[in-house]
Amino acid sequence: MIGNVIKYEQDNIDTDVIIPGTYLKIHDYNELATHAMEGLDPDFPSKVKDGDFIVAGKNFGCGSSREHAPIALSTCGIKAVIAVSFARIFYRNSVDGAFLLPIEVDEETYKKISNSDSLEINIETNEIKNITKNETYSMKPFSEIIAQIISAGGLFKYKK
Amino acid sequence: MNITEKILARASEKSSVSPDDVIFAKVDKVMVHDVSGPGVLKVFDKLQKQGIDTSKLHDPTKVWIAEDHFVPTAEKISAENIVKLSNFSKKHDIKKHFKYGMGQYGICHTLSHEEALVNPGEVYVGGDSHTNTTGALGAFACGLGHTDVAYVLLNGEIWFKVPETYYFKLNGKLPPHVMAKDFILKIIGDIGTDGGAYNTMQFGGTGVDEMSVESRLTLTNMTTEAGAKNGIIESDEKTVNYLNERGATNATILHGDENAEYSKIFEYEASELEPTVAKPFSPENTTVARELSSTELDKSYIGSCTGAKFEDLLAAAKIMKGKTVKIRTEVLPASISIYKKAVKQGLIEIFLDAGATVGPPTCGACCGAHMGVLGKDEICVSTTNRNFPGRMGHVESQTYLASPQVAAASAVTGKLTDPRDLN
Numbered sequence: 001m002i003g004n005v006i007k008y009e010q011d012n013i014d015t016d017v018i019i020p021g022t023y024l025k026i027h028d029y030n031e032l033a034t035h036a037m038e039g040l041d042p043d044f045p046s047k048v049k050d051g052d053f054i055v056a057g058k059n060f061g062c063g064s065s066r067e068h069a070p071i072a073l074s075t076c077g078i079k080a081v082i083a084v085s086f087a088r089i090f091y092r093n094s095v096d097g098a099f100l101l102p103i104e105v106d107e108e109t110y111k112k113i114s115n116s117d118s119l120e121i122n123i124e125t126n127e128i129k130n131i132t133k134n135e136t137y138s139m140k141p142f143s144e145i146i147a148q149i150i151s152a153g154g155l156f157k158y159k160k
Numbered sequence: 161m162n163i164t165e166k167i168l169a170r171a172s173e174k175s176s177v178s179p180d181d182v183i184f185a186k187v188d189k190v191m192v193h194d195v196s197g198p199g200v201l202k203v204f205d206k207l208q209k210q211g212i213d214t215s216k217l218h219d220p221t222k223v224w225i226a227e228d229h230f231v232p233t234a235e236k237i238s239a240e241n242i243v244k245l246s247n248f249s250k251k252h253d254i255k256k257h258f259k260y261g262m263g264q265y266g267i268c269h270t271l272s273h274e275e276a277l278v279n280p281g282e283v284y285v286g287g288d289s290h291t292n293t294t295g296a297l298g299a300f301a302c303g304l305g306h307t308d309v310a311y312v313l314l315n316g317e318i319w320f321k322v323p324e325t326y327y328f329k330l331n332g333k334l335p336p337h338v339m340a341k342d343f344i345l346k347i348i349g350d351i352g353t354d355g356g357a358y359n360t361m362q363f364g365g366t367g368v369d370e371m372s373v374e375s376r377l378t379l380t381n382m383t384t385e386a387g388a389k390n391g392i393i394e395s396d397e398k399t400v401n402y403l404n405e406r407g408a409t410n411a412t413i414l415h416g417d418e419n420a421e422y423s424k425i426f427e428y429e430a431s432e433l434e435p436t437v438a439k440p441f442s443p444e445n446t447t448v449a450r451e452l453s454s455t456e457l458d459k460s461y462i463g464s465c466t467g468a469k470f471e472d473l474l475a476a477a478k479i480m481k482g483k484t485v486k487i488r489t490e491v492l493p494a495s496i497s498i499y500k501k502a503v504k505q506g507l508i509e510i511f512l513d514a515g516a517t518v519g520p521p522t523c524g525a526c527c528g529a530h531m532g533v534l535g536k537d538e539i540c541v542s543t544t545n546r547n548f549p550g551r552m553g554h555v556e557s558q559t560y561l562a563s564p565q566v567a568a569a570s571a572v573t574g575k576l577t578d579p580r581d582l583n
Binding site: 012014016017020021022024025026027039040058059062063064065066067068085087088089092093096097143144145154155156160 | 182184194195196198199201202203207210212229230235237238241287288289291303304305306307308310311319321353354357358387389442527528529530533546548549550551555
């Protein structure tokens with residue numbers, strides 16, 4: 001999976017900025033996408049390209065259980081969020097609903113990746129190749145259940 | 161095993177479980193509201209297109225529905241979401257649908273205890289992050305997203321990784337004017353918004369034993385703000401009495417084993433706690449209220465599942481009695497049962513005499529939905545649970561999270577006020 005980075009050098013990017021509460025009444029995915037990241041970066045929907053990755057600090061997606069958050073990002077074309085850590089409901093919504101890949105990296109890797117870098121993510125080898133900088137990083141492997149749900153294509157396709 | 165492990169072992173039909181075990185737990189109760197319900201129905205639509213049958217729920221008697229986030233409906237889209245909920249409960253014959261404007265209704269997490277919908281020892285999941293609240297009754301209560309709730313509705317179970325447990329022990333009784341809200345804000349300030357991530361936050365000790373059930377609910381409610389999977393308090397006689405008074409028939413006293421293990425223990429002395437406030441823009445950005453006494457405010461908001469239970473209103477009314485508010489002050493009882501009790505005991509009259517307004521039970525401005533949202537540069541003291549940018553309205557508004565006593569004291573001075581400093 002190859003994509004370009006939109007980087008936010010920030011910890012605790014919460015669901016209220018990913019998709020503000022006033023839009024929770026909306027369940028049309030395309031309409032939600034037009035408000036993605038509105039509380040932090042109102043230009044996001046116009047600059048994001050299909051296949052892009054978000055890179056951010058720790059505790060990405062903290063706050064609410066709103067599935068609108070991974071839905072809005074994924075409908076915009078985001079295929080993975082690479083972060084130092086994730087809040088639990090955002091993480092499991094991303095995986096169980098098969099919206100995007102939540103990929104954990106260490107602080108050092110997070111710092112090395114720059115905005116607009118082109119990355120290749122390989123979840124088989126747990127490696128991230130930075131094509132722009134010609135560097136290779138390791139990602140934290142998914143736990144067994146998460147890997148199985150991702151490979152099945154979401155919780156409803158997973159057979160226990 | 162500790163209480164969370166015991167509940168999850170029972171629910172997954174295992175003799176014991178340990179942290180990091182992955183289990184499928186049978187779910188005893190499941191809740192959706194006017195945001196997560198339509199979200200779940202959207203998931204059902206997707207599933208049907210994939211050939212997955214969504215026509216029958218696993219067990220409609222385990223399901224209950226609240227209308228709380230966007231009621232009273234201010235826009236057509238919110239009204240349509242309510243209609244979707246009504247059609248859903250009719251289709252599946254869901255009896256426990258608490259309709260806005262029809263008997264008992266209110267915020268989902270408040271109904272869970274006011275209506276005794278969840279018993280100690282049960283696994284309860286809800287399509288809302290503050291589902292953790294109900295863990296104060298001795299249940300495993302956990303918030304999930306739409307896909308997971310859809311899975312529970314159709315299959316009656318869901319996967320969990322058994323969490324590690326952090327135990328927060330409070331020694332001694334809280335001093336006057338210090339509330340459970342101050343204690344949980346202090347904890348979040350200490351451990352951070354990811355300090356409990358993926359873990360259980362359990363509360364105990366003499367200070368928690370002393371607390372009313374409603375105060376305990378404030379503690380578990382805000383475990384969400386520390387990223388916890390669940391908050392929990394072992395049930396005791398108080399829990400059982402509280403639930404029985406509200407019609408429960410299966411409420412029991414439930415404890416962890418004597419040799420229960422906790423991955424960390426945090427100890428607090430109640431006598432050292434003070435009225436505490438979380439400054440913008442994070443619940444972990446805490447300080448004592450006295451340090452902020454020069455902060456000018458535009459509004460005081462006393463509402464939400466966190467801060468508008470009966471005892472929250474009572475505490476606020478005691479402070480506002482005979483005084484006049486200096487800033488706009490909005491009081492929104494968290495359920496109709498609480499509202500009625502507040503009317504009978506004269507609290508609503510106190511708020512109105514002080515010049516505050518009283519609104520209907522709704523999540524309202526807590527989540528920036530409607531009914532009192534903040535404009536640019538407005539500064540609010542609020543009994544709610546989050547203060548991220550834009551949480552209560554404009555992204556450049558500011559929310560200070562505080563106890564009902566701090567919110568009431570601030571309402572009558574117009575500045576952030578420690579209730580101990582009020583004449």
